[in-house]
Amino acid sequence: MKVEVLSSFLLLLSGARSFQYAELAQYVDAQQERYVESLRDWVSIESDSSNVQRRGDLHRMMETAAQKLRLMGGTVELVDIGEQELPDGTTLALPKVVTAQFGSDPVKRTVCVYGHVDVQPAKLADGWATDPYNLTDINGNLYGRGASDNKAPVLAWIHAVEAYQALSLDLPVNVKFVIEGMEETGSNGLDALILAQRDTFFSDVDYIIISDCGWLSRRPALTYGTRGNCYFFAEVEGPKQDLHSGVYGGTVIEPMTDLVGILDTLISPSGKILVPGIREAVAPLSDEEWKMYQDVQFDMENYKNKTGVNQLMYNNKVDLLAHMWRYPTVSIHGIEGAFSDAGTKTVIPAKVTAKFSIRQVPSMEPALVKKQVTDYLHSVFAKRKSPNKLKVTMVIGAKPWLADTQHPLYEAGKAAVKRVFDMDPDLIREGGTIPIARTFQDVTGKSIIMMPIGGFDDGLHSQNEKMSRYNYIEGTKYFIAYLHEVSQIKTSSV
Structure with a gap:
């Protein structure tokens, strides 16, 4: 020694x-x-x-x-x-x-x-x-x-x-x-x-x-x-092939309608995550953290101008930084199988897959988030009483x-x-x-x-x-x- x-x-x-x-x-x-x-x-x-x-x-x-x-x-x-x-x-x-x-x-x-x-x-x-x-x-x-x-x-x-x-x-x-x-x-x-x-x-x-x-x-x-990242695919499958909306519209329950419906239940307009158990897992902001965030040099007006929006989710620096760094968020990234090219194709897609992610924070485990999201979306989907099939897959679970x-x-x-x-x-x-x-x-x-x-x-x-x-x-x-x-x-x- x-x-x-x-x-x-x-x-x-x-x-x-x-x-x-x-x-x-x-x-x-x-x-x-x-x-x-x-x-x-x-x-x-x-x-x-x-x-x-x-x-x-x-x-x-x-x-x-x-x-x-x-x-x-x-x-x-x-x-x-x-x-x-x-x-x-x-x-x-x-x-x-x-x-x-x-x-x-x-x-x-x-x-x-x-x-x-x-x-x-x-x-x-x-x-x-x-x-x-x-x-x-x-x-x-x-x-x-x-x-x-x-x-x-x-x-x-x-x-x-x-x-x-x-x-x-x-x-x-x-x-x-x-x-x-x-x-x-x-x-x-x-x-x-x-x-x-x-x-x-x-x-x-x-x-x-x-x-x-x-x-x-x-x-x-x-x-x-x-933050970590749990990335999901939510797939809704219905007819055996794409359908003409003029011929079949109003006669089938469309996969896209189901998909958009369940995506809307993930997060509120104010940014509140609606999946049970997600928000509850987050540790509250401590007084020490609040002071640290308050001391950080951050120009909210410049941030708003840089992102090109006229309104942010939160109006003060501490809340904005906290939700950027230490609270989970839900982001919807795209829908595969949907018509997205230029023009006016009048199709009812037979199968569509949404891609979304939840940025997770300490005390949130990917395996648990996977179960929470999967169970929740299946419960929401069941209430729609749709004959279509839902499959939820987590493809990334980074801590x-x-x-x-x-x-x-x-x-x-x-x-x-x-x-x-x-x-x-x-x-x-x-x-x-x-x-x-x-x-x-x-x-x-x-x-x-x-x-x-x-x-x-x-x-x-x-x-x-x-x-x-x-x-x-x-x-x-x-x-x-x-x-x-x-x-x-x-x-x-x-």
Whole structure:
């Protein structure tokens, strides 16, 4: 025990003496154009994981990331995670996962950085002002698909490690990377990899860092929670084939009418979820949470203008943020089988399938939500006394994730933000779902922090996605500072 305490003391003393932030920050500023060119190279690769025709580009993207880490002297592996089965029954190789390690000093802490380099689909015809795969610099903003989600943050972490190396400074902690290529389509194969390497690659990891999210305002943020996602298909089947509404309208009970009817019972006009048991599972907003939300920098008028609506569901910041982050929501996404093309086709669809999701929060379990929704919709459907058939299926059951903001990881984050941006960060939750966070937590048992550098207006998954030069470059300095701050965490405080 004395040896461990002495080692920790010497490590802290050494770190305090050796950290040369000003020199590292100056180096990053000098490399700005090189960093932008690296991002341009990565954005030029159409690593769309949803398009099987682009699988070759995705493999090339993984090799490109691996090669960049190899050139830095890291211990790098491209881990085979198998194949995916396509709807037609054929199989296709999944992109390999890149793992890398820099440093193996048993006295130092070890952090593992997770990121992904696949992207959402994009084409100029979607409404982009620039070629989505040709990084374009306009007024300090770097436009391109994947620039913010998630290629620039991954590169910023790599550049942070590289900066220490370039100045011949010891990394204050050992750094590992896990970079995948299927995040945008569900991280196929990654859960199995984490489980398989729990006692090897992840065995000496102390903390896991995820930077696949964004700020809420112009103030830097630390993210401590995400909602889960239960995604459902509700299928109503009636006649054996589509019918002419002029001939059969008024003589059959139409599947579309049944489907729209039951969908209307999921949520009230005011946003209240009507499925029994859902709202009751949610913990009430505490006084401490209320104060945290009140302190968050958030411009409701700007948010309203950005979304293009003239009225929001709630009229005050705390209520809006709470319902964005820590209360469940129901969203109806579409109806498959319905006529949706231009024109006036007068058809009665024989089978229609609604797609909807419930974003769930801590204390809600996907298995229970599945039962609650299935039982409820069948009970509503039974009251219609329809001869049609209803089938309810839950196709995604991703769990929510929540961290302790009092954990030393978050104190280190606050210190790093203060050093680089000279302000305190917002502590925020994410309304979306990042399933890998919960997987890391459940499988490895490690503490996790989310450290975004993306801007609030980056347009993730949308047209004209961008990463500002400011966020990219200052974010790299932020990651450099964070590696130092993590090295200062005392053993007794973890």
